[in-house]
Amino acid sequence: MVLKYNIIYKKIKEDIENGIYKVNSKIEDEKTLAKYFNCSRMTVSKALDLLVQEGYIYRKRGQGTFVLSKVKQKNKLMVPERDIKGLTKITKESNYSISSKVLFFNLEFADKKLAEKLQIKEQDPVYNILRLRIVDNKPYVLERTYMSVQLISGITEEILLNSVYDYIENTLGLKIASANKTLRASISTEEDQKFLNLKPVEPIFEVEQIAYLDDGTPFEYSISRHRYDLFEFTSFALKQ
Amino acid sequence: MVLKYNIIYKKIKEDIENGIYKVNSKIEDEKTLAKYFNCSRMTVSKALDLLVQEGYIYRKRGQGTFVLSKVKQKNKLMVPERDIKGLTKITKESNYSISSKVLFFNLEFADKKLAEKLQIKEQDPVYNILRLRIVDNKPYVLERTYMSVQLISGITEEILLNSVYDYIENTLGLKIASANKTLRASISTEEDQKFLNLKPVEPIFEVEQIAYLDDGTPFEYSISRHRYDLFEFTSFALKQ
DNA sequence: CAGTGGTCTAGACCACAGA
DNA sequence: CTGTGGTCTAGACCACTGT
Numbered sequence: 182m183v184l185k186y187n188i189i190y191k192k193i194k195e196d197i198e199n200g201i202y203k204v205n206s207k208i209e210d211e212k213t214l215a216k217y218f219n220c221s222r223m224t225v226s227k228a229l230d231l232l233v234q235e236g237y238i239y240r241k242r243g244q245g246t247f248v249l250s251k252v253k254q255k256n257k258l259m260v261p262e263r264d265i266k267g268l269t270k271i272t273k274e275s276n277y278s279i280s281s282k283v284l285f286f287n288l289e290f291a292d293k294k295l296a297e298k299l300q301i302k303e304q305d306p307v308y309n310i311l312r313l314r315i316v317d318n319k320p321y322v323l324e325r326t327y328m329s330v331q332l333i334s335g336i337t338e339e340i341l342l343n344s345v346y347d348y349i350e351n352t353l354g355l356k357i358a359s360a361n362k363t364l365r366a367s368i369s370t371e372e373d374q375k376f377l378n379l380k381p382v383e384p385i386f387e388v389e390q391i392a393y394l395d396d397g398t399p400f401e402y403s404i405s406r407h408r409y410d411l412f413e414f415t416s417f418a419l420k421q
Numbered sequence: 422m423v424l425k426y427n428i429i430y431k432k433i434k435e436d437i438e439n440g441i442y443k444v445n446s447k448i449e450d451e452k453t454l455a456k457y458f459n460c461s462r463m464t465v466s467k468a469l470d471l472l473v474q475e476g477y478i479y480r481k482r483g484q485g486t487f488v489l490s491k492v493k494q495k496n497k498l499m500v501p502e503r504d505i506k507g508l509t510k511i512t513k514e515s516n517y518s519i520s521s522k523v524l525f526f527n528l529e530f531a532d533k534k535l536a537e538k539l540q541i542k543e544q545d546p547v548y549n550i551l552r553l554r555i556v557d558n559k560p561y562v563l564e565r566t567y568m569s570v571q572l573i574s575g576i577t578e579e580i581l582l583n584s585v586y587d588y589i590e591n592t593l594g595l596k597i598a599s600a601n602k603t604l605r606a607s608i609s610t611e612e613d614q615k616f617l618n619l620k621p622v623e624p625i626f627e628v629e630q631i632a633y634l635d636d637g638t639p640f641e642y643s644i645s646r647h648r649y650d651l652f653e654f655t656s657f658a659l660k661q
Numbered sequence: 662c663a664g665t666g667g668t669c670t671a672g673a674c675c676a677c678a679g680a
Numbered sequence: 681c682t683g684t685g686g687t688c689t690a691g692a693c694c695a696c697t698g699t
Contacts, residue, residue, distance in 0.1 A: 182676080185688075205637050210665060221689045226666080239598060239637055242666045243697030249599070249637050250540065265658045300490065358479060359489070362656045366606035366626040366649040384624030384649070386606040397445050397479055397489050409606040409624070416602045416656065418505045422695080424668075450684060461670045466685080482685045483678035 185220050189228035197237050197248055204250045208238065211246075235263075236417040258316060262416055265360045265392065267346035268314055268322070277317050283341045284323075284376070285311035288330065298391055298402040299329050306330040312341060313376050320377045321411055326403040333400055349400070356395040363389040364414055367406070377408050384409045425460050429468035437477050437488055444490040448478065451486075475503075476657040498556060502656055505600045505632065507586035508554055508562070517557050523581045524616070525551035528570065538631055538642040539569050546570040552581060553616050560617045561651055566643040573640055589640070596635035603629040604654055607646070617648050624649045 196202050209217070214225045229246060232238045240246045258275060272279040289309045296303045310326040326345070328336070333349060340348045349355050367385045374381060385406045392401040436442050449457070454465045469486060472478045480486045498515060512519040529549045536543045550566040566585070568576070573589060580588045589595050607625045614621060625646045632641040 224688060236599060236601060240666060241635060245665060247637055263658050264661045358660050359476060360658050361476060363653055364604060365653040366624045368622055368624060382608055382622050384606045384608060397487055413603055413605040418503050418600045420598050421504045464669060480685060485684060
């Protein structure tokens with residue numbers, strides 16, 4: 182379906198990225214934009230709200246709407262802040278090569294902590310997977326993944342070498358909706374050092390994640406340990 | 422001013438946090454809520470949008486609105502993900518004690534990189550500040566801060582020992598509006614180890630930040646190096 | 662004062678899910 | 681079919697800014 186606010190959002194975003202609107206310059210007021218896009222002011226406002234949240238523009242009551250200077254993106258793999266995608270998709274979209282090694286793939290009974298995270302019963306069967314993901318021929322991240330067997334059935338080594346998220350969405354027909362992430366720095370373990378080719382003094386950027394389907398079911402609990410020099414995370418915050 | 426959508430947002434958020442709505446249960450439909458709060462459906466919808474973005478609820482067209490299981494917050498200092506506050510305010514709101522040591526406080530000429538970040542000219546005067554922030558009597562973060570002297574005038578050691586953000590907002594009358602953050606793990610330097618009381622193998626959680634006023638001017642460029650075991654960052658992502 | 666964005670209304674039509 | 685959320689309208693009044 183064609184969403185008007187999405188069209189307006191994309192158009193203005195493009196114009197900013199292409200320099201048609203300069204940094205700190207004022208853009209048209211909402212009434213003018215509403216006439217131009219042949220829609221109501223509410224719809225324009227919704228589109229501008231999206232751009233405010235992403236840090237493209239800021240609005241001042243009584244004055245107008247202005248272009249905010251965006252920080253340029255670095256020459257690193259960009260993990261989207263507010264979206265949820267598998268690493269396979271992220272790398273492909275950025276034209277990086279990716280391959281995976283399955284280091285461990287087993288069935289286990291959920292312990293208490295894991296059962297709580299995945300909202301299943303203690304002793305319910307879960308996959309325990311450890312994969313090394315190699316991006317651009319460099320070891321990038323060591324991913325430990327737990328998923329409920331009852332929910333995500335039929336995982337094979339073949340699937341683990343490709344995209345698990347693709348399998349969940351396209352083969353199982355489930356919809357991935359959201360994720361909670363906790364980020365921290367951590368001392369590298371011997372395992373990290375071995376597989377990510379790190380010196381003992383080199384740390385890890387750890388991301389702990391619970392991902393949810395569109396019916397609110399947590400389907401994945403994962404701990405990703407990234408090479409500290411190949412991963413960074415960007416965030417935009419607004420004063421409330 | 423009393424905002425209706427804010428009242429509705431807060432009420433439902435409280436009800437979820439107090440367990441009045443159980444996890445995965447359905448909440449009232451938008452029309453019913455609109456009647457209950459004596460407002461239009463659009464206003465209810467705006468309130469629910471906020472809750473979706475923060476991961477409290479999810480909505481399914483044709484079915485209803487449901488409570489999503491929130492991850493419990495840890496017994497650590499919580500840095501708000503989508504808001505922007507100084508460390509002084511964050512610690513006080515969480516009833517932590519905070520003190521600061523000013524390790525370095527000098528006037529300098531901006532080099533090319535800094536001039537670009539702060540959108541000033543090369544050789545313009547800037548403050549270069551290094552502070553150790555001590556939370557709950559433990560060294561917590563080493564903060565390197567650069568600010569344009571022309572924009573943020575009158576900084577004193579006294580102000581640095583209290584809240585710079587308070588000074589900017591209350592004394593200078595400027596409005597802090599937003600910030601771009603980049604997060605990464607980093608090997609600790611000898612300086613980090615000395616002031617944060619770290620062993621050489623213990624890493625740093627670094628946050629690089631450019632903060633903006635409400636007129637889009639960048640007023641602060643800072644690099645904060647946190648003890649890896651006292652700082653973590655949480656984020657909620659939605660499939661787009 | 663006029664011009665701006667912020668909020669809010671009372672509807673409308675649509676897409677989608679389940680009975 | 682009904683009930684749900686998603687989008688959209690064409691206004692309205694308000695708060696704030698600069699002239």
